[in-house]
Amino acid sequence: MSARRTVGRLGAAARLTGVRALAAAAAGLDSAVGGRSTAALPAGAEIVALAAMHRFRARVDAARRRVPGLRLDRHGIPHVFGTGVDVWRGLGFATAAARLFQMDLVRRRAAGRSSELLGPDLAEQDARQRPLGFACYAERIVAALSADQRQMLDAYAEGVNQLLRAAVPWEYAVLGRAPEPWRPADSVLVVQDLFQQLTDPAVDSLEAAFADAPVPHGRGTGLTGEPLTDAVAADRLRAALRGARGGGAPVPPEPAVGSNGWVLAADRTAVGGPLLANDIHLPLGSPGPLFFVRLTVDARPAHGFALPGVPALVAGANADVSWGLTRLCGRTARRLPAAAAPLLCDRTEELAGTNRTVRVRLAVAGPVLPDGSVLRWTALDPEAVDFGLARLVTARSVPEACEIARTSGAPPTSLLVADAAGRTGWAPAGRLLAADSEKLVPAADVPQVLDPDSGLLVAANQDLGVLLPDGSPVTVNAYPDARARRITALLDSRRDWRPAGLFGVQYDADAAFFRPWAELFARHAHSRPRARAALLAWDGTAGTGARGLHLLALAHDLARQEILAPLSASSSGTPGLTPPSLSGLDDELAELVREEDPSLLPAGHTSWPAFLSWCVEAADRYLTQILGPNAADLPWGRVNRARLRHPLAGRLPRLARLIEPPGTPLAGCTQSVSVAxxxxxxxxxxxADPAAGTLWANWPGGQTADPLDPGHRALLADWVGGRARRLPLPAEPSTVTEPDRTGAP
Structure with missing residues (x-):
């Protein structure tokens, strides 16, 4: 294998295992919040930025006083109250006041227009994105919305534009640009961007590798805590690899995915009712990707987390119900024949500020891919994208909340819910494709689970063991069950849970997922004694002091890429798509490696021991190159650090510390409960304690993108240190209270 090929694969793997965090600034890696330029502006730009920050803050404070039904506490948490339409208008203003630049970046990223604002460094990203046609399909989705949802989006956009008429966020002064007005279709673009993060459009190509049978799910832990076993998963993986020998590109590195959610029935808690826990994991930036809000809609209070740009709470509580969401690995896409649907457009578009053009061919059913096929993707379907989940704010019971989820269009997610009456439940939110056609599963056929006998519901991106009426699984190509297995084991260890204990589970850093690979690599790493010693010394966790994990994780991802290369989907070169990862079969993959079957040995290697030794040596050499001669001995917290990037920090180096928090050591990895x-x-x-309507929560950084606001980093130390804030339901508008600061819930 060539050195260039090895380094390329290691670089891809390292970006997701966290070990390139120390080199991120030098490498100029893209920011998770939509693009990052390292080209510094003249020194005067910092003066312009500071002046714009002061000006924006003063104008927003003045304009806020003219918004009916809007209050703001000292941490930047808004409380919006009134009728439904008035609340959404006020929420639009409050969100734009804190996050407009972030909202703009997301809509541009989805539409393939980032380079228009941030410069030609992002032209390649736009060139990949534009042919998906999100902007065109967003308009079609808006046109198909119900009257009440359209009214909600119109009101939200009015609130955003009310802010824009009063003040322009400081970032635009730095860039010398004016923000565009917000439109209802822009809220759809934000939802579509989340679709792109949470769904897997290439999974149907993967299914073809398994002879038209479902992709095996391997060993797992089901939704209600029961163990799942696919007895033939290893056999089918072995057969698929043998059948695909002789070609294929590397599968992608182990993805960074990690939302967790669980509900405990009253007989498992010490609070006299059910408890719900949710931690949504997403690409991070400065500010964070979610926005905490308080609402009182028609005299009914609620609070929780909103996605900036979208009038809905993705997780939260009202006086009756608490809810949370995690990613559901469901079937959302299928490739259709070239003549599957008439074309909406076939045109060439220029990328602004460059001499590049891209061809955009869009059919009614979806974008036309380079091979002529059509991508049928629920993210683009008016029947599968809407804003029905906004009704959770006023839901009164678990069955009502589950029905809202089953009939709403959204990125496929698991809704976990508990209510003040003591009921618990789960239902898929968002529409799924049928297993044998391009049609959507009818809402009436979408399953739900209410009040399970186990008293436990756990959704951590694993195979859930839930079937549709036709016998096909709800989940496909799910992620490893390591988190679900660990969460279930911890929750089963006692039956007197309180909120403080559940918060501790969310910060659990056990990394036993990697244990089989540590043994395999250490057995054959004699050519790298220091690396072998680090593997043997690893303590089995992703704690900040754990040694050897960065080496182990990188060698593991390299081994996966090489072994599974024959199963890679033929989607390289397809805009916006990457091959599925098959990460849910990691236990089975380790089993095949232990067998040392020569017919499965990756091309270019002479034996399995030599291959495993090569993985360790390549990973060690790479880490030594970027981290120094003692790389193998570094603790995990030295290489796994929070990188809350602001897209303008590279342009304003003298203000970087003001607008972007420093990297902080983080416990957790891609396969621990605390994903980091x-x-x-x-x-x-x-x-959440539904009976009390109270939340205990934290989130990275603070509420606002304004570096001069006291709430800019108000919660960063809590988020890193595992502390929570107690957040009661909103009080009457005339007596809005401050959230109580507590060391533990």
Whole structure:
């Protein structure tokens, strides 16, 4: 294998395992919040920025007083109250006042227009994105919305534009640009951007590798805590690899995915009712990806986390119900024949500020891919994208909340819910494709689970063991069950849970997922004695003091890429798509490696021991190159650090410390309950007591993108240190209270 090929694969793997965090600034890696330029502006730009910050803050404070039904506490948490339409208008203003630049970046990223604002460094990203046609399909989705949802989006956009008429965020003064007005279709673009993060459009190509049978799910832990076993998963993986010998590109590195959620029935808690926990993991930035808000809609209070740009709470509570969401690995895409649907457009578009053009061919059913096929993707379907989840704010019971989820269009997620009456439940939110056609599963056929006998519901991106009426699984190509297995084991260890204990579970850093690989690599790493010693010394966790994990994780991802290369989907070169990862079969993969079957040996290697030794040596050499001669001995916290990037920090180096917090050591890895990988991690952590309507929560940084606001980094220390804030339901508008600061819930 060539050195260039090895370094390329290691670089891809390292970006997701967190070990390139120390080199991120030098490498100029893209920010998770939509693009990052390292080209510094003249020194005067810092003066312009500071003046714009002061000007924006003064004008926003004045304009806020003219918004009916809007209050703001000292931490930047808004409380919006009134009728439904008035609340959404006020929420639009409050969100734009804190996050407009972030909202703009997301809509541009989805539409393939980032380079227009941030410069030609992002032209390549736009060139990949534009052919998906999100902007065109967003308009079609808006046109198909119900009257009440359209009214909600119109009101939200009015609130955003009310802010824009009063003040322009400081970032635009630095860039010398004016922000565009917000439109209802822009809220759809924000939802579509989340689709792109949470769904897997290439999974149907992977299914073809398994002879038209479902992708095996391997060993797992189901939704209600029961063990799942696919007895033939290893056999089918072995057969698929043998059948695909002789070609294929590397599969992608182990993805950074990590949302967790669980519900405990009353007989498992010490509070006299159920408890719900949710930690949504997303790409992180400065500010964070979610926005905490308080709402009182028609005299009914609620609070929780909103996605900036979208009038809905993705997780939260009202006086009756608490809810949370995690990613559901469901079937959302299928490739259709070239003549599957008439074309909406076939045109060439220029990327602004460059001499590049891209061809955009869009059919009614979806974008036309380079091979002529059509991508049928729920992210682009008016029947699968809407804003029905906004009704959770006023839901009164678990069955009502589950029905809202089953009939709403959204990126496929698991809704976990508990209510003040003591009921618990789960239902998929978002529409799924049927297993044998391009049609959507009818809402009436979408399953739900209410009040399970186990008293436990756990959704951590694993195979859930839930079937559709036709016998096909709800989940496909799910992620490893290591987190679900660990969460279930911890929750089963006692039956007197309180919110403080559940918050501790969310910060668990056990990394036993890697244990089989540590043994395999250490057995054959004699050519690298220091690396072998680090593997043997690893303590089995992703704690900040754990040694050897960065080497182990990188060698593991390199081994996966090489072994599974024959199964890679033929989607290289397809805009916006990457091959599925098959990460849910990691236990089975380790089993095949232990067998040392020569017919499965990756090309270019002479034996399995030599291959495993090569993985360790290549990983060690790479780490030594970027971290120094003692790389193998470094603790995990030295290489796994929070990187809350602001896209303008590189242009304003003298203000970088003001607008972007310094890297902080983080416990957790891609396969621990607390998922942490540099620019990816918990966008929020929340524990809810439905009977009390109270949340305990934290989130990275603070509420606002204004570096001069006291709330800019108000919660960063809590998020890193595992502390929570107690957040009661909103009080009457005339007596809005401050959140109580507590060391533990």
């Amino acid at each position: 990988a540099g620019g990816f991690g918990a966008a929020m952590r929340m524990v």
